[in-house]
Each structure stands twice: as C-alpha cells, then as structure tokens.
Amino acid sequence: MIAIIDYGMGNLYSVSQALSRMGFQSCITDDPAVIRDADGVILPGVGAFGDAMMELNKRNLVEVIREIVLTENKPFLGICLGMQLLFTSSDEYGYHQGLHLLPGHVKKFEGDYHIPHIGWNALRFMGPHPLLKEVEEGYVYFVHSFFVVPDNSEDVLAVTDYYQDVPAVVGRNRLFGMQFHPEKSGDVGQQLLKRFASLCIREASTR
Amino acid sequence: MITKRIIPCLDVKDGRVVKGVSFVNLRDAGDPVELASLYDRAGADELIFLDISASHEGRKTMVDVVRSAAGTLRIPFTVGGGIGSVEDMREILRAGADKVSINTAAIHNPDLIEAGARRFGSQCIVVAMDARWDEEEEDWVVYSHGGRKRTDRRAVDWAMEAARRGAGEILLTSMDQDGQKSGFDLPLNRAVASEVCIPVIASGGAGTEEDFIEVFRETPVDAALAASIFHYREIAVENLKIRLKEKGVHVR
Numbered sequence: 001m002i003a004i005i006d007y008g009m010g011n012l013y014s015v016s017q018a019l020s021r022m023g024f025q026s027c028i029t030d031d032p033a034v035i036r037d038a039d040g041v042i043l044p045g046v047g048a049f050g051d052a053m054m055e056l057n058k059r060n061l062v063e064v065i066r067e068i069v070l071t072e073n074k075p076f077l078g079i080c081l082g083m084q085l086l087f088t089s090s091d092e093y094g095y096h097q098g099l100h101l102l103p104g105h106v107k108k109f110e111g112d113y114h115i116p117h118i119g120w121n122a123l124r125f126m127g128p129h130p131l132l133k134e135v136e137e138g139y140v141y142f143v144h145s146f147f148v149v150p151d152n153s154e155d156v157l158a159v160t161d162y163y164q165d166v167p168a169v170v171g172r173n174r175l176f177g178m179q180f181h182p183e184k185s186g187d188v189g190q191q192l193l194k195r196f197a198s199l200c201i202r203e204a205s206t207r
Numbered sequence: 208m209i210t211k212r213i214i215p216c217l218d219v220k221d222g223r224v225v226k227g228v229s230f231v232n233l234r235d236a237g238d239p240v241e242l243a244s245l246y247d248r249a250g251a252d253e254l255i256f257l258d259i260s261a262s263h264e265g266r267k268t269m270v271d272v273v274r275s276a277a278g279t280l281r282i283p284f285t286v287g288g289g290i291g292s293v294e295d296m297r298e299i300l301r302a303g304a305d306k307v308s309i310n311t312a313a314i315h316n317p318d319l320i321e322a323g324a325r326r327f328g329s330q331c332i333v334v335a336m337d338a339r340w341d342e343e344e345e346d347w348v349v350y351s352h353g354g355r356k357r358t359d360r361r362a363v364d365w366a367m368e369a370a371r372r373g374a375g376e377i378l379l380t381s382m383d384q385d386g387q388k389s390g391f392d393l394p395l396n397r398a399v400a401s402e403v404c405i406p407v408i409a410s411g412g413a414g415t416e417e418d419f420i421e422v423f424r425e426t427p428v429d430a431a432l433a434a435s436i437f438h439y440r441e442i443a444v445e446n447l448k449i450r451l452k453e454k455g456v457h458v459r
Contacts, residue, residue, distance in 0.1 A: 010327075013303040017278040047328045081328075114406045114429060116330050116375050120210045120252055120459040139210065139459040141252075141283055143305070143330040143375075161208055184283045184305065186247075 002026040002200055003038035007055040010046035018183035024197040032064045040200025041068060045081035049090040049106060052081055053098065062099065069101050075174045075200045080144060083170060083177025087148050101175055104150035113163050116145040121160040123168055129157050131171060131195050140185035210459045211423050212252035212430035213444060214408060215437040217242060220259045222268035240275045247282050249444040252459060258288030270302045277303020285333055293322050300327055308333040308378055311351040314358055317372055324373025334369040335378040338362035338395060347395055354382050363402050370405045377403060381411040388414025391422040400427045408432050416442055416450045423456045
C-alpha cells in the first residue's frame with residue numbers, strides 16, 4: 001500500500017488513478033498512523049510553499065515525514081510542490097522553511113521568457129540510477145514558476161532545460177522528488193512512477 | 208528546450224460532447240472521456256473541456272466528467288465554462304482537473320484571478336479572453352459572455368493585467384478568425400504573446416497544418432488550440448506533430 005498524503009493541496013486523485021492503472025494499491029490519507037504503516041509515501045502538491053507547510057504542520061505531519069524518511073529510510077516521493085517542500089527553504093510569497101530533508105533553496109524563475117514553465121520538456125539524466133533504469137530520456141509535463149537549487153549537485157538525478165538547467169528529478173537514498181507531474185506525463189511519467197512504486201513493494205517485502 | 212503544445216478543445220453540454228464528433232471512430236461518440244483518451248493516445252499535449260451547460264444539473268454532471276477524465280487521461284487537462292468563484296475552482300480541481308479557465312467572471316471580478324492564484328497556485332489559473340479588432344479604436348477589444356458583449360477592455364492591456372494578478376496562462380481567441388479556417392490571427396497573437404510574461408495559447412482560425420506551423424514560426428505563442436478540425440479528422444494530431452517536427456517546430 002502506498003500512502004498519498006492529503007493535506008488539502010492539489011491533485012491527489014490523478015496520482016492514485018495512475019498507480020491503480022498500473023496495478024498498485026494506494027490510499028489518500030492524512031492519518032499519521034496510515035502513513036507510517038504504508039510501504040511507501042507520495043507527497044503531491046500544487047499551490048504555494050508557505051501554505052503547504054502550514055497545512056502539513058496543522059496535521060502534525062512534518063515530524064512524521066521527517067521520521068519515515070530520515071530514521072526509517074522508507075521510499076518517499078515528492079511531486080511538483082511536494083518535491084520543493086523536501087528542501088530547506090523557499091522564497092515563494094516570502095521566506096518559508098521547508099522539510100529540510102535535502103539541503104537547498106527554492107527560487108523563482110527570473111528572465112525575459114514566459115513564466116511559469118508550462119509544457120512538455122525533455123529529461124536529461126545526470127548518470128545511471130536505479131530509479132531511472134529502463135526509463136527513456138523523454139518528455140514529461142512541467143508546470144511551475146519556482147525551481148530548486150540544491151546545495152549538493154549529487155542529489156540531482158535528472159535535469160531539464162528551461163533557459164538554464166532545472167533540476168527535474170532529485171534523490172538521495174530512498175527519498176525522491178520529481179518537479180514534473182509523472183501522473184500527467186504519458187509513457188515516460190508512467191515508467192518513472194512505476195519504478196518508484198515497484199521500489200516501495202520490493203522494500204516492503206524485505207522488511 | 209520546452210516544446211510547443213497542441214491542444215484539442217471539447218465542448219461539453221450536460222456531460223456530452225456536442226459538436227463535431229460524428230466522424231471519429233468511437234463506441235460512444237458523445238462521451239467526452241472516450242474522445243479525450245483518443246487524443247491522449249494520438250499525442251495531444253493537453254486538452255480543454257469547455258462546459259457549455261446552461262443548467263445547474265449540467266454543471267454537476269461536469270464534475271463527474273472531470274473525475275472520469277482524471278482517472279483515464281495521462282495528459283493534463285483544463286476545464287472552463289461557468290466557473291465564477293474560488294469554490295467552483297476548488298470543486299473542479301478537487302475532481303482532478305489540472306487547471307481551470309475563467310473568462311467573463313474574471314472580467315467582472317478581476318480579484319478572482321488573485322484569489323484563485325493565491326489558493327491553488329498561478330499554474331492552475333488560465334484566463335481566457337475573446338478579442339476582436341475594432342476599427343475605431345484601432346485595437347483589439349475584449350468581449351465577454353461568450354463573445355456576445357463588448358467590454359471596454361483592450362486585449363493586450365487585459366492580458367497584462369491578468370498576468371500581473373497571477374494568471375498562469377492566457378487562452379487567446381480571435382473572434383475575427385474563429386471558424387474561418389484561414390489561419391490564426393497572427394498580429395493579435397504576436398501582440399499579446401510578446402507583451403505578457405506568461406504563456407499564451409492561440410485559438411481561433413486553424414484550418415490546415417500550415418496554419419499551426421505559421422503561428423509557431425511567426426509569433427511567440429506557446430501552444431495552439433483547435434476544436435472541430437481535430438474532431439472531424441480534417442487534421443490528425445499525430446500527423447500534425449510529425450509535420451511540425453519536419454518544419455523545425457520543437458514538439459513532443
């Protein structure tokens with residue numbers, strides 16, 4: 001069972017449906033007990049960074065998330081805003097602290113080009129990684145105005161090009177983030193989601 | 208590099224697709240989700256469902272369509288038509304839509320753009336506008352109520368205000384070109400897309416594959432939308448993408 005964290009921020013139903021189409025069970029929940037019990041956890045999210053942290057705090061989920069990632073090393077995936085929340089801080093509508101599971105800062109695109117970055121853009125892998133195995137360096141769907149600047153370049157598994165290199169997949173141990181929406185990204189997105197979900201099931205069977 | 212997007216638009220009334228589907232080989236030609244899946248498989252980059260139901264029941268049915276689409280589609284989709292409040296947006300987004308599009312409601316109450324962007328993020332809020340060239344004003348003027356009422360807003364100004372207020376995208380329909388099949392309105396699309404700092408979707412006038420090539424070559428729009436020419440298979444999305452690629456337009 002994969003827990004999809006429901007904290008009032010965004011499109012959870014599409015993620016659960018994408019998993020179910022591939023035969024993975026999931027539940028949409030804000031119950032810390034259910035989240036702790038799951039084989040893996042997905043933190044989706046659209047909206048503003050500060051609001052999202054407030055909603056997680058309101059539900060007492062910040063400590064739960066930090067524990068399952070840092071202590072239990074359980075497979076965890078942040079999607080879009082959910083990936084940005086994994087980092088230390090963000091500038092969105094004022095300075096806000098994040099979950100601080102990966103060191104780095106979230107900042108706004110700035111330049112003489114259209115913002116948000118909306119549409120299909122190609123992934124470029126930084127090197128081989130189990131999550132990216134048998135996945136094509138194809139197009140995935142992005143929609144965001146802010147992007148992460150990780151302190152450690154080795155936490156970046158894939159980038160995309162939007163007037164600069166933009167981290168698209170991040171990861172450390174069993175913690176992952178995807179800036180695009182894998183549940184809305186056709187075949188490539190489906191493959192990536194499948195890799196993560198399979199990891200959850202595999203890890204659970206060895207526990 | 209970001210790719211240019213091709214977006215089929217489906218008009219939905221009381222939960223059924225209302226025009227231009229008779230040529231498509233479907234089990235149930237009126238089912239918006241079945242038609243949408245076909246476009247997903249054909250390589251469409253996004254979809255728009257435009258709810259033209261006039262009744263409350265029709266709108267309720269739209270929520271079911273959205274939920275079913277979210278369960279089936281592997282590409283993002285926007286829902287527009289009759290969305291007039293943050294609560295309406297919440298209901299549609301919660302059902303699984305990726306974005307909502309607002310038109311007349313935004314003209315009457317521009318604060319709605321800010322409220323929606325603050326609550327759900329700019330990326331969810333598409334401001335749609337219908338614009339027509341005005342000889343006297345020598346400018347494009349915005350029309351509300353599905354193009355029936357002239358407003359005192361000008362297209363470029365209104366697009367810039369919408370962007371400033373937090374819109375994530377502009378869906379720009381040329382009333383002069385709409386239905387003409389003689390090509391997109393290049394001056395209008397160029398004027399708006401080069402002035403605003405957010406992505407612009409060109410709409411109205413597509414008749415041939417060349418029209419898409421032209422709008423992407425001649426203007427800085429990010430996406431192009433069409434309805435009946437896709438539904439009647441006058442242009443197949445899969446062929447259009449191949450042709451765009453051949454012509455050097457960067458597409459998925």
